Amino acid sequence: MKISLVRPTMEYKDKAADFKREFLDNGESIINGSELLDKTDNYDEWLVSITNNTRVETVNPNWVVTDTFFAVDESDRIVGIIDLRHTLNGFLKDFGNCGYSVRPSERKKGYATEMLRLMLGVAANAGLSELRLAAERDNEPSVKTIIKNGGKYERGFEHEGKQADIYRIVL
Ligand SMILES: CC(C)(COP(=O)(O)OP(=O)(O)OC[C@H]1O[C@@H](n2cnc3c(N)ncnc32)[C@H](O)[C@@H]1OP(=O)(O)O)[C@@H](O)C(=O)NCCC(=O)NCCS
Structure with a gap:
């Protein structure tokens, strides 16, 4: 199992549509970590927006x-998506620095664990010294993904009536 993290480009337009369709076909309308790819049918606009958001000069x-x-596999197929928020404002403090999703047909293969592991390197290279990760307490795969990457329980909170927790990963 080898995956890489790649920045979205126009070349991934059709693959991104296929990726998104799989969530919808599986009854999942939310794609965590997708920076609203789940909410738009306009890939071109989404690409401009997420590209602008990578730089302090152009961020929304x-x-x-x-x-x-x-996250792409060896045949360049999109297996997952993950984002890294460099700072946490008041609104984001309960969302943490990262969100991620793996397409339904590719789950339980270790991809999320590897995606987060690779993201820790990205975050360290960007100068961050620690990350906060949020997970609903009953989201066992997400909690395990965080703990396997060194996440240490920090605090619990309630989100839309559900119990959730924040973990801290020191980079
Ligand atoms: C959470 C999610 C990203 C995990 O992706 P994944 O690629 O299946 O995760 P991994 O294969 O790396 O598995 C991580 C751990 O969780 C376990 N796991 C995976 N799916 C599981 C499930 N449905 N129930 C219980 N444990 C599960 C794995 O066995 C592994 O633990 P192990 O190493 O002790 O065996 C995926 O389920 C998903 O996309 N869910 C919807 C979006 C979401 O909830 N994102 C997280 C919130 S931001």
């Missing part, structure tokens, strides 16, 4: 600097 004034990556 209502947002924080964020890197978004596709």
Whole structure:
């Protein structure tokens, strides 16, 4: 199992549509970590937006600097998506620095664990010294993904009536 994190480009337009369709076909309308790819049918606009959001000079004034990556396998198929928010404002403090999703047909193969592991390197290279990760307590695969990457429990909170927790990963 070998995956890489790649920045979205126009070349991934059709693959991204196929990736998104799989979530919808599986009854999942939310794609965590996708920076609203789940909410738009316009890949070109999404690409401009996420590209602008990678730089402090061009980030949407209502947002924080964020890197978004596709996780691709050896045949360049998109297996997952993950984002890195460089800072956490008051609104984001309960969302943490990263969100991620693996396409339904590719789950339980270790991809999320590897995606987060690769993202820790990206974050360290960007100068971050620690990350906060949020997970709903009953989201066992997500909690395990975080703990396997060194996440240490920090605090619990309630999110939309559900119990969730924040973990800290020191880079
Ligand atoms: C959470 C998610 C990203 C995990 O992806 P994944 O690629 O299946 O995760 P991994 O294969 O790396 O598995 C991580 C651990 O969780 C376990 N796991 C995976 N799916 C599981 C499930 N449905 N139930 C229980 N454990 C599960 C794995 O066995 C592994 O633990 P192990 O090494 O002790 O065996 C994926 O389920 C997903 O996309 N869910 C929807 C989006 C989401 O919830 N994102 C997280 C919130 S930001």
